[in-house]
Amino acid sequence: MEHSASSTRNAPLPPERPTLPRPQRPTLHARRRGKAMPRPRDVLELLKPITWFPPMWAFMCGAVSSGAGLDGRLWFVAGGVMLAGPLVCGTSQAVNDWFDRHVDAINEPDRPIPSGRIAGRWGLYIALIMTAISAVVGWLLGPLVFVAGLVGLALAWGYSAPPFRFKTSGWTGPAVVGFTYEGLSWFTGATVMLGALPATEVLIVLALYSIGAHGIMTLNDFKAVEGDRATGLKSLPVTMGVSGAARLACLTMAGAQVIVIALLAVWGITLSALIVGGVLAAQFAAMPKLLRDPAKYAPWYNGVGVTLYVLGMLAAALGLGGYI
Incomplete structure (x- = not known):
């Protein structure tokens, strides 16, 4: 009996279960920062103005190739330039950065979304707002331009967003970008000038x-x-x-x-x-x-x-x- 009691007293105690740290709730400051509207300069950086030049150049080529004069169409041309560059191209940049935010957090953490300068879901909201504005401007420029704009927007989303993510293919990705930046923008420029098919x-x-x-x-x-x-x-x-x-x-x-x-x-x-x-x-x-x-x-x-x-x-x- 003594041996049994001694064995019981000397038996190792079971290890204590580790205490997991309780998840911390985000601070009021962090919650407010996620809801706050991003600064205009950060939105502009997200839309990457340097990428607007190719479609705007192609739009100009389209306008020139139509052979039509500017008489009475100056505002249509200005709207078309905005549609090809800042709107549709800018939308594509916002969409791309939103769906690549996890990769960018590793490779390019200083970009607006992974850096937190555009916090929460604002990157997605900006892409959606830009899409809506682009569609409205396209509608105002006429039915053919509206259809061309919708095609460009669909390709902008399909390039980066699942399930398509055309960018993952070395054949499809460049084809989509080339068609959107050059062909579709050229078509839009000619159509804006003519009000009809080129x-x-x-x-x-x-x-x-x-x-x-x-x-x-x-x-x-x-x-x-x-x-x-x-x-x-x-x-x-x-x-x-x-x-x-x-x-x-x-x-x-x-x-x-x-x-x-x-x-x-x-x-x-x-x-x-x-x-x-x-x-x-x-x-x-x-x-x-x-x-x-x-x-x-x-x-x-x-x-x-x-x-x-x-x-x-x-x-x-x-x-x-x-x-x-």
């Missing part, structure tokens, strides 16, 4: 420049190859390799312009064909440097080659509009 020649050229823009968007993916690989985004530099994607981008951009040159010549728009041929020759001169080290020289080519590409767009538009 000529068949204009539609063909804007479609070709949209296809060529796939190469431009592929070059943009070179800056995030490692990040895309780590997060599972199947950009072409990831799936094809940097060299293969660079060659495809050059072929896509050049091929579209070769067809544009041939068509302009067939249609008798000779001066435009010569100018587009000249800027394409300058691009050919720049491409070998890009192909030597695509990862290093893609930003350089974006500044040189892409500038030449969009100048060719304007030359083609001037010819289609009868200005040269």
